[in-house]
Amino acid sequence: xxxxxxxxxxxxxxxxxxxxxxxxxxxxxxxxxxxxxxxxxxxxxxxxxxxxxxxxxxxxxxxxxxxxxxxxxxxxxxxxxxxxxxxxxxxxxxxxxxxxxxxxxxxxxxxxxxxxxxxxxxxxxxxxxxxxxxxxxxxxxxxxxxxxxxxxxxxxxxxxxxxxxxxxxxxxxxxxxxxxxxxxxxxxxxxxxxxxxxxxxxxxxxxxxxxxxxxxxxxxxxxxxxxxxxxxxxxxxxxxxxxxxxxxxxxxxxxxxxxxxxxxxxxxxxxxxxxxxxxxxxxxxxxxxxxxxx
Amino acid sequence: xxxxxxxxxxxxxxxxxxxxxxxxxxxxxxxxxxxxxxxxxxxxxxxxxxxxxxxxxxxxxxxxxxxxxxxxxxxxxxxxxxxxxxxxxxxxxxxxxxxxxxxxxxxxxxxxxxxxxxxxxxxxxxxxxxxxxxxxxxxxxxxxxxxxxxxxxxxxxxxxxxxxxxxxxxxxxxxxxxxxxxxxxxxxxxxxxxxxxxxxxxxxxxxxxxxxxxxxxxxxxxxxxxxxxxxx
Amino acid sequence: xxxxxxxxxxxxxxxxxxxxxxxxxxxxxxxxxxxxxxxxxxxxxxxxxxxxxxxxxxxxxxxxxxxxxxxxxxxxxxxxxxxxxxxxxxxxxxxxxxxxxxxxxxxxxxxxxxxxxxxxxxxx
Numbered sequence: 001x002x003x004x005x006x007x008x009x010x011x012x013x014x015x016x017x018x019x020x021x022x023x024x025x026x027x028x029x030x031x032x033x034x035x036x037x038x039x040x041x042x043x044x045x046x047x048x049x050x051x052x053x054x055x056x057x058x059x060x061x062x063x064x065x066x067x068x069x070x071x072x073x074x075x076x077x078x079x080x081x082x083x084x085x086x087x088x089x090x091x092x093x094x095x096x097x098x099x100x101x102x103x104x105x106x107x108x109x110x111x112x113x114x115x116x117x118x119x120x121x122x123x124x125x126x127x128x129x130x131x132x133x134x135x136x137x138x139x140x141x142x143x144x145x146x147x148x149x150x151x152x153x154x155x156x157x158x159x160x161x162x163x164x165x166x167x168x169x170x171x172x173x174x175x176x177x178x179x180x181x182x183x184x185x186x187x188x189x190x191x192x193x194x195x196x197x198x199x200x201x202x203x204x205x206x207x208x209x210x211x212x213x214x215x216x217x218x219x220x221x222x223x224x225x226x227x228x229x230x231x232x233x234x235x236x237x238x239x240x241x242x243x244x245x246x247x248x249x250x251x252x253x254x255x256x257x258x259x260x261x262x263x264x265x266x267x268x269x270x271x272x273x274x275x276x277x278x279x280x281x282x283x284x285x286x287x288x289x290x291x292x293x294x
Numbered sequence: 295x296x297x298x299x300x301x302x303x304x305x306x307x308x309x310x311x312x313x314x315x316x317x318x319x320x321x322x323x324x325x326x327x328x329x330x331x332x333x334x335x336x337x338x339x340x341x342x343x344x345x346x347x348x349x350x351x352x353x354x355x356x357x358x359x360x361x362x363x364x365x366x367x368x369x370x371x372x373x374x375x376x377x378x379x380x381x382x383x384x385x386x387x388x389x390x391x392x393x394x395x396x397x398x399x400x401x402x403x404x405x406x407x408x409x410x411x412x413x414x415x416x417x418x419x420x421x422x423x424x425x426x427x428x429x430x431x432x433x434x435x436x437x438x439x440x441x442x443x444x445x446x447x448x449x450x451x452x453x454x455x456x457x458x459x460x461x462x463x464x465x466x467x468x469x470x471x472x473x474x475x476x477x478x479x480x481x482x483x484x485x486x487x488x489x490x491x492x493x494x495x496x497x498x499x500x501x502x503x504x505x506x507x508x509x510x511x512x513x514x515x516x517x518x519x520x521x522x523x524x525x526x
Numbered sequence: 527x528x529x530x531x532x533x534x535x536x537x538x539x540x541x542x543x544x545x546x547x548x549x550x551x552x553x554x555x556x557x558x559x560x561x562x563x564x565x566x567x568x569x570x571x572x573x574x575x576x577x578x579x580x581x582x583x584x585x586x587x588x589x590x591x592x593x594x595x596x597x598x599x600x601x602x603x604x605x606x607x608x609x610x611x612x613x614x615x616x617x618x619x620x621x622x623x624x625x626x627x628x629x630x631x632x633x634x635x636x637x638x639x640x641x642x643x644x645x646x647x648x649x650x
Contacts, residue, residue: 031573087388
């Protein structure tokens with residue numbers, strides 16, 4: 001399968017944080033989620049991939065043969081937006097359209113106006129315009145999305161797009177991802193970060209888990225769901241089952257956690273119930289294990 | 295507009311600020327003139343109402359003119375500071391967009407060049423218009439000489455403020471820049487007042503220093519920015 | 527197509543089951559093309575990888591074939607294979623019945639009688 005980005009040993013050193021080395025693949029034609037707690041390094045990685053932050057070492061190869069993120073041809077193919085203050089706060093839809101048109105070769109004003117209408121943001125061609133500072137966080141995010149989607153790109157990279165959106169808007173965001181992918185079947189990809197995967201479960205194809213600056217697990221969601229199992233059991237069997245489990249959370253009456261599917265038979269002997277985890281349950285398990293390992 | 299040509303300095307400035315160089319020049323000059331004339335008129339009117347007596351007229355006119363001169367220095371200092379210190383940090387609103395646009399760092403430098411051009415042209419325009427106004431309605435002491443002196447000193451101030459923009463801490467940078475700018479502005483005024491309106495070596499020195507300092511400080515600033523801010 | 531997002535049955539299985547039924551009952555005919563994996567994902571509001579997995583399952587059973595650049599289309603089903611598929615379904619359903627019988631402690635004889643009775647009702 002083709003990859004849209006291959007991350008080869010990227011590192012970034014700060015005074016009190018180190019990212020990497022990151023080895024990861026982002027498959028072409030799918031939506032990839034970067035999952036991790038706050039401070040895991042998701043934003044730093046995205047910023048590096050989009051040319052917003054410089055890297056200390058390593059390389060990323062985009063679209064099979066491009067690796068210089070300062071190359072405008074590459075920049076034009078990537079649609080990036082952050083979730084906090086992507087635009088100056090005194091900008092309006094009109095200023096945004098003007099700047100996006102100057103900043104990128106493939107910004108389509110007409111499409112931007114349509115998207116603004118669809119997201120109920122107003123009309124960027126109207127004389128009277130509202131400044132971003134007056135909008136709610138959710139509407140600011142919708143504005144960023146309208147701006148980035150109005151560009152004809154092949155890879156969307158969105159940093160925490162869902163965090164400020166209400167449930168309806170999150171549902172719409174998932175629709176947008178699937179639409180974007182379907183529009184040019186197999187040639188477009190999405191990469192987004194999130195610390196709350198539950199709402200994005202049905203729009204995530206590939207998951208990359210990050211903890212403390214490192215990638216701890218990655219794979220296609222359906223493969224991960226076969227690799228891991230969700231285990232529930234009675235508290236009295238907890239101690240016996242624990243060695244076979246990757247993550248373990250127990251109370252007075254019951255315990256639960258994830259385990260490798262290959263330990264399934266072993267675990268069933270301790271009177272446990274085993275099921276296929278949802279992406280959310282899987283994420284909790286994998287991230288909890290990473291926390292315990294530290 | 296689907297051109298693949300790189301941006302001009304004016305376009306880069308527009309991308310960052312919403313205004314092209316020409317619009318920005320008109321905008322800043324307009325504000326600067328409006329503010330200056332408003333203050334001068336306000337002070338003039340207030341005094342005209344308070345002191346109607348004729349015998350203090352000469353004295354009053356002199357004081358008024360000196361106040362106008364001083365205010366010209368202060369305002370000029372602040373305008374040049376603001377224009378030469380338009381830094382954009384990644385963390386500021388819009389910072390990440392500006393780093394992801396085509397051209398990236400090159401576009402940033404073009405924006406700064408656009409800003410520099412704006413600052414220089416605004417100083418010429420602003421002082422030129424004040425000088426012209428002064429020729430019709432005298433508001434300044436030694437008007438023409440003051441305007442010429444201010445021109446050299448404010449140009450010098452652009453260079454100095456560009457150097458000061460390398461101070462990493464925003465609060466310290468702002469504080470020092472405003473104080474330094476005002477001092478330079480006041481030297482520009484005083485150097486004309488104490489010689490009773492004659493221009494001399496000090497203006498020539500300021501002008502010469504400005505011509506040398508502006509390009510050097512600009513080069514130093516962009517190198518410093520790339521190393522300390524852009525690549526951090 | 528109907529998808530239960532909160533069912534224990536994985537979504538890709540639900541999709542595969544429904545498509546399989548449509549193929550086996552002849553609703554989808556040989557040569558028909560399936561919707562593209564991304565179009566179906568958009569339609570059903572689920573992940574692309576889920577529809578892809580459903581298609582891969584059908585493909586591994588020989589019911590559909592993927593052709594590069596053109597997506598998946600339905601294979602011609604020969605008699606033998608159709609019967610095999612139906613037999614597989616039959617076995618699965620009977621296993622369920624046996625499981626229920628075991629829980630209730632119902633013996634083979636009784637199950638056979640029930641089966642015969644249901645068979646005759648269905649024929650009428």
